[in-house]
Amino acid sequence: MIESNTNLTATETLDCTGLLCPLPVYKAGVVLNRLQPGDVLELVTTDPGALEDVPAMARQRGDLLLSAERAGETQTFRIRKRGTS
Amino acid sequence: MTAEALASAAPTAETRRKRLALVASKGTLDQAYPPLILATTAVSLGWEAGIYFTFFGLDILHQERFRKLKLASLANPSGPVQLPNLLGALPGATAAATKMMKKWMKDARMPEVPEFIDMSRELGVRFFACSTTMGVMGVKESDLIDGCDIAGAAAFLDYAAEADVQLFI
Numbered sequence: 052m053i054e055s056n057t058n059l060t061a062t063e064t065l066d067c068t069g070l071l072c073p074l075p076v077y078k079a080g081v082v083l084n085r086l087q088p089g090d091v092l093e094l095v096t097t098d099p100g101a102l103e104d105v106p107a108m109a110r111q112r113g114d115l116l117l118s119a120e121r122a123g124e125t126q127t128f129r130i131r132k133r134g135t136s
Numbered sequence: 137m138t139a140e141a142l143a144s145a146a147p148t149a150e151t152r153r154k155r156l157a158l159v160a161s162k163g164t165l166d167q168a169y170p171p172l173i174l175a176t177t178a179v180s181l182g183w184e185a186g187i188y189f190t191f192f193g194l195d196i197l198h199q200e201r202f203r204k205l206k207l208a209s210l211a212n213p214s215g216p217v218q219l220p221n222l223l224g225a226l227p228g229a230t231a232a233a234t235k236m237m238k239k240w241m242k243d244a245r246m247p248e249v250p251e252f253i254d255m256s257r258e259l260g261v262r263f264f265a266c267s268t269t270m271g272v273m274g275v276k277e278s279d280l281i282d283g284c285d286i287a288g289a290a291a292f293l294d295y296a297a298e299a300d301v302q303l304f305i
Contacts, residue, residue, distance in 0.1 A: 071244055073177040077255065080180030111154070111181035 059117060061093035061129060062086060068097045068125065075101050076108050079130070083114060088134025091117065096126045105130070154178075156185040157292070157299035163192030165205040165237055165249070171305050172196075172252040179259040183300075186262035188292040189284075193305075194269045197280045202249050209233040216240065257283055264292055 065082050067075035075096045082092055094105060102121070105128045109116040117129040156178040160171040171187050178185035195201040209229035210221055216236040219229060241248070247255065257263070265284040269275065277286060285291075296302045 069245060071246060073173045073180065074245070074247075077176050077180045080182075080259075108181055111183070113182070 059091050059129070059131065062090035064093040064095065066095050067101075068095055070096070071098050072100050072104060076104055079105070079108065080112070083112065083130065083132050086132045088132050090132050092130045092132070094128045094130060096128070097124050101126050101128075154181075154183040154301075155295075155299040156183055157296035157302045158185070158187045159292075159304045160187050160189045160193035160196060161191050161305065163195035163201070163205060165207045165234060167193075167305065168196045168202075168205050168249050169246075169252070172249065172256055174303070175261045176252065176256045176259065178301075179256065179261055184260070184262075185256070186264060186292075186295050186299075188264040188266065188287070188296075190266035190269050194266060194273070194275060194280075196249065196253070197263055197265055197284055198275065199279065199281050202253065202281070205234075205249060206230050207233045207237045253281060262295075264295070 063082060063086065065079060067078055070078070075094065075098055079092060079094050086092060096105070098104070102119070105126070106116050106119065108114075109130050113133040115131040115133065117131055118127075120127045156175060158171045158175060160168070162168075171193075175185040175187050189197050195205060207215060207230065209215060209219055209224040209232065212224070212233070215233045223229065238248075253263075263281075263284045264287045265275075265280055267286050267288050270277075270286065277284075
């Protein structure tokens with residue numbers, strides 16, 4: 052799910068450019084597991100599949116996809132970990 | 137309902153996690169990746185995941201053989217070395233196809249099979265080793281990587297019956 056809330060700054064940024072499925076989801080999952088509830092992960096990808104994968108990951112984990120932006124071959128997602136901080 | 141309320145209404149980890157149950161029945165390099173990719177993804181989504189390694193798929197858990205999985209050059213019209221079967225049967229053709237696929241995977245920065253095993257194991261993927269395969273092919277428990285559950289079909293079906301997604305690969 053996408054919410055038009057772009058005020059929250061990222062707690063951590065994860066660069067997954069050049070990596071293919073399942074690595075962006077795997078690496079994002081590892082970071083999200085470590086972050087505190089309410090923290091925001093900024094995830095940068097170039098795998099075209101990430102456009103579908105990252106929203107699906109957020110939905111399945113119960114995390115909140117705050118934004119998804121596409122610029123050329125790069126996608127930037129902001130995901131807020133489920134629960135309140 | 138706001139997006140946040142929807143998110144908080146989603147099933148929590150405390151209630152019940154979704155589960156993926158896979159059968160890995162093939163021991164070629166190309167066929168080793170799909171079960172490992174799916175299981176690694178499932179646990180990254182917060183699911184449980186288990187893979188039942190049976191017949192040649194058991195080579196993926198074999199601590200000698202899992203580094204030496206090969207891509208068949210024979211009867212494989214989709215391989216990186218597209219050879220007619222007559223030439224694909226020549227000595228060295230399978231080695232060449234395997235080498236080329238390994239290079240592709242490396243260039244794409246994909247982990248090798250043993251790395252994938254480590255990644256998925258660290259995230260809690262369960263590995264079931266088929267006891268019948270072990271008996272038929274003379275595989276000993278000490279031949280397998282650490283942390284496998286040796287089990288038969290009933291144990292796997294018991295696990296799979298509680299799964300949301302079951303796939304045979």
